Amino acid sequence: MTDVVLRVNGRERKASVPPETTLLQLLREHLGLTGSKLGCDVGDCGACTVIVDGKAVNSCLMLAGQVDGREVLTIEGLATRDRLHPIQRAFEERASLQCGFCGPGSIMSAKALLDENLDPTPQEIRDALAGNLCRCTGYTKMIEAIQDAARELRTEKSARTAP
Ligand code: FES
Ligand code: FES
Structure with a gap:
């Protein structure tokens, strides 16, 4: 298993996942953040796009282990309690x-x-x-x-x- 500690939408999150887990799987299946979508799973469609350390990335192409210690922003992190971005x-x-x-x-x-x-x-x-x-x-x-x-x-x- 791979231990990952990262900040997601401003909050520290931890997970222990199989080493082949993608960032998209980490978000959707381990952290309950299902806003990022699984489309092609091979980097062609962009449905899984999130922001890692300020850059837009296809989260289906990154391994969860690659975001250890990094800052991830997902669609769930854009709106505030009462206001859409x-x-x-x-x-x-x-x-x-x-x-x-x-x-x-x-x-x-x-x-x-x-x-x-x-x-x-x-x-x-x-x-x-x-x-x-x-x-x-x-x-x-x-x-x-x-x-x-x-x-x-x-x-x-x-x-x-x-x-
Ligand atoms: S799911 Fe299509 S680019 Fe990631
Ligand atoms: S794929 Fe349906 S609105 Fe873009």
Whole structure:
């Protein structure tokens, strides 16, 4: 067994798992965080995207042992008790999803992008979503939602930094 101690959504979590356990399995099956989805299991669809130390990763491609001592953010860590994250809210307002299966992964890719770049171009957003396959939508409403969220986050940031 492999012992793993990590921070998930700001909270220390521990698990003892078989060495072949992926990060996605660790999250879903051992930590009860089922928001990240299992699609292809081979790194093609992005449904399992989470953020590890600030970078969006396919959690089906990482072993649980590789996140020992690291910081993981999942879709469950975005909303506060009474408020969706601006990206989640914008996806909802723009009706950016249909079946919703790709949503958690797409939103986490968007979050990783906006954490680094609060004013992305549509092409930069497309590039950030390139690993997230959606069978239902044409991506346009997701891109518009991410632009809305970026605008809101820029406003929040300038309000915080105003003298
Ligand atoms: S389930 Fe991980 S990329 Fe498809
Ligand atoms: S909304 Fe169905 S796969 Fe994207």
